Amino acid sequence: MSKNESRVRRARQTRIKIAEQLAHRLSVHRSNQHISAQLYSPCGTKVLAAASTMEADIKKAVEGKGGNSAAASQVGKAIAERALKAGVTEVAFDRSGFRYHGRVKALADAAREAGLKF
Template structure:
């Protein structure tokens, strides 16, 4: 029995989350869909969302233009900066990057680079 594309991604994500959980550090979780990209900073024990940002927010959609194009690299960079600002406001400087099984490429990489530039360490 072969795994579907989604099952393969979730399997990769599970392995990463197990590794991060053993470290017990705060993690930056990234999720992407065709239309949007989401980022959350989650506590070390995984029980609390400490900060979040996404292209689904009305303010971000307005800044990206009327069409609300959240599925591109430029939008991912905006979210990377926003999540870094919100994390720093919550007193978080260092995180573990959880890409949810997505390839470190394109939008995921753009978000990570923008968050690093804005001062988040991982």
């Protein structure tokens, strides 16, 4: 089993548990250069809010370096603000099979500080 197949398997198990809870899902995707987050409705079909280091305002705030923890913190703050604006305060965190450290942890901590409850 390859590294990516293992990650996808872990992600699938997490999504099954979150679907059983019928909670809003904050999903994170990480690449070498960027990080993005999306907030899904409980049924999982509608995206309520999204934020990414590929957006112009966030890219300007992190000076074009989207692959570091500072950029992940900016994305976490942005997704929390947009979620609160959409009326969502509690979410289930879906790390998409990525380990909870580094950029994924920085995004989650920033979202918590901005007002989201996990």
